[in-house]
Amino acid sequence: MAKTVTLDGPTLAWARGQFARYYAETAVAPPHRFARREFAAFPFSTETLMRRHEAFRTVEEFRAWLPREVPRHVYYSTAYYRKPSEPTMAAKEWLGADLIFDLDSDHLRGAEHLDYAGQLARVKVKLRELVDDFLFGDFGIDPAYTSLVFSGGRGYHVHVRNEAFLRLTSPERRELVDYLVGSGFDPRDAVTASSAGGPSSWTPSDASPDETGVPGRGPGKVRQLAPADAPGWKGRTTRAVLDLLAHWEAIGVDETAKEIAALGMGPVRAKRLARMFVEEGGSRRVRTSLSLDVFDKDLPKEFWDAVLARAAIRVEGETDAPVTTDIHRLIRLPRSLHGGTGFRVLPLTRETLEAFDPFRDAPLPSLVEERQRVTFTTAVEYPFPEGVRGTPGASEELLTPTALFLVLRGEAELPPSPG
Template identity: 35%
Template sequence: MEEKKWIGADLIFDLDADHIPGADQMSYDEMLARIKIEVLRLVDDFLLGDLGFDVSHLKIVFSGGRGYHIHVHDERVSSLKSHERREIVDYIAGNNLNLDWVFPTKTVNYKEIKGRIQESRVRCIPPKGAGGWKEKMRIGIAWLIEEMRSLDIPDLRSRLPYLAGYSDALIAGMLKDLYEKRGERSGSDMLLEKNIFDCFTNKRYEDLFIGLLEHEIIPRFRCEIDEPVTADIKRLIRLPGSLHGKSGLKVVPMERDDLDGFNPLSDAVPEMYTDKEIEVYLRRNVDITMRGKRITGEGICKVPEYAAMFLIGRREATLEFVENSEQ
C-alpha cells in the first residue's frame, strides 16, 4: 500500500440537466434534449475544436440519469493536476473572460493641444479566423447586431435581460449609432468590416454594447458543465454498462457519430425489461414516450415493465397506492 501512488486520470466532464437554467420547469425528455445541445457544444466546439483533441481520444457516455459523461483519454492531459484542469474548466465555461484581451485598444490618432499630446484610442474586434473565444465573440457581435436590428425597445428588454437596468434614451442612442445610415452604410455594417468599434458617438453607448456581449453572448457560447468534477483527479464516475439507480436506465458508451441520433428513452432502456404490463400508482400526471410508445395517465394505471422501472426509479410511481403521494 505504501508504494501506491497516483499516476494519472482521464480528463472527465459531467454534463447534467440540473445545471441548465430553467431545468426545473422542463419535462424529462425536454431536459435530455437540452443537455444534448450542451454535449454537442462541448465536444464539437471545445474538445475537437478549440482544444484540438482527436475524436479517437473521446468516450461519450450517457449517464443513465439526466446527462452525459465525456472522457478524454489522452496522455497529454492524463498527468494534469487539479489546478491545471481547473484552467481548462474556466476556458470552456468562459469564466472571467477578459474582454480587454478579446477587444484590445489601439491608438488611431494623435493630437497636440497646447503642447500636450492627446491620443485617440479605439477598441479592436478580432479578425476572422482568430480562433477560440476571440472568434466566438466576433460571431457573437454579428448575432447581436442581427438580433437587435428589427426589435423595438420593449422587445429588446424582453429578449435581452441585461438591458433592464438601462434607460430608454441610452438604448436608443446605442441603436441609432448602430443602424442609422451614414451615407450608404450604417455603423453596424462597418463594425466587422473595419474590425474596430468606431461607430459609437458616446462612450456610454459603446460600453452598453460591450456589456451586452459580456452578459448575453458569453452565456450563449459557454458550456454548462459540472465544474468540480473535471478538476477532481480522483473522482469516481458511473461505470458504463451499469444501471442508474434513480432511473433504471443503462449507462451507455457511444462514439461521436452515434450521439446525434441517440435517444435515451429508447436506446438506454435495458433489453431485460419487457413489454409486460404492470399495475402501478402514478403520483401525478405522466406523459412520456419510451421505446416509441407514448405512456400517459395518473393514479392507478397499467404500464409496460420498462416504464414501471423508470417511473418507480424516478419516484413518479409506486407499486401500491400511497395515500399522501407527495411525501
C-alpha cells in the same frame, strides 16, 4: 449523484428483479485497464451506503460481480492504482487518471425552468459545444482518445484517455476548467484596433482603450471585433455577439429595447439604441464589417461592456469542475443501469450522438408485449415512443422499462396486490 428514491416491499423486489435480469442477460464490458481500477456500488437494500474498494483481476471476476450483487448504481475510478482494493488512497498508490468532463443539467443556466426532457436536450447542445469547440478545437484532442457517455440520468460524461493528460495534477486540471468557463478572460479583449481595410486585415493592437472601454482608433484605425474564426475565446465571443445582433434583428425594436434595458440602459436610451440596431441597419453593418465604428456617435462604454459580457456568458463552457479536477473520482460504469431512472449508461461516439434519443435508446431492452401496470403518484408527461401522460391516482399498463423509469423516479408505484 441525485437523491435516490427509497423503494420498499413489492416495489423494491420488482425493480431489483428488472436489474437482476438485465445483469444476468448482459455481458457488461469492463473499462479500459480495469485491473488497475477501483469499483464501487450502491446496493438496492441500502441506497445510502456505498460499497467501495472492489477490484478484479480477470474479466470473468468482473462479469460475475454484477449479476451476483445486482447493484442499483455502479461506479469505477477514473484513476489507475497499483493496488486498487486497498482501503485508503495512500495505500492504493495512484498511477494516473483519465481526464473526465461531466455535463449535468444541474449546472445549466435556466435549466430549472425546463422539464426533464428539455434539460436533456439542452445539455446535449452544451456537450456538442464542449467537444467540438473546446476539446477537439481549442485543445486539439484527437477524437480517437475520446469517448462520450450518456450518464443515464441528467447529462453526459466525456472520457479522455491520453498519455498527455494521464498524470496531470488536480491544479493542472483546474487550469483546463478555468479555460472552459472563460475564467480571467475580459470579453473586451475580443475588440482590437485594426486597419481600415476590414476584418480580413485584423491584427492585434496595443492601442490603449478609449472612452468606450475598448481599444482606441489610432491613426487610420477602426475598432473591430476579432474575426469569428479567431482561435479561442476571442473568436467565440465575436460569434456570440453576432448571434445576439441577429437575434435582435429577428425580434424587432420593442423586444430589443427591453433586452438592452436589461443590460443597464435607461428606457429612452435603450429604445434609441434598439432603433439604431434594428431599424437603421446597425446590427447588419456590425455583422458585415465587424466594426464598432459604424455609427455616427460612439456607443456608451457600459453598453459594450454589458453586451460583450453577456456574449461570453451565452457561450460559457459549463462543466462540473470537481469531477474534472478530482484525480480519485468515481464515475458511472458504461452499460450499467442508473438506479434513479433504469436507463442504461450508454457509450456514444460523436457521430452517434446526433441521433441519440435517451427516451428511445437508453431504456432497458424489452419485448413489446412486456408491460407493467402502475399507479401515478404525480402528474407526468414524457416523450417515450409510446407516449406517457398520467395524473395522480390514475393507473395504466406501460412497457416495463417505462414503468421502471417512473417507479425509480418516485412518480409511480405498483398497485397493491389483490387480496
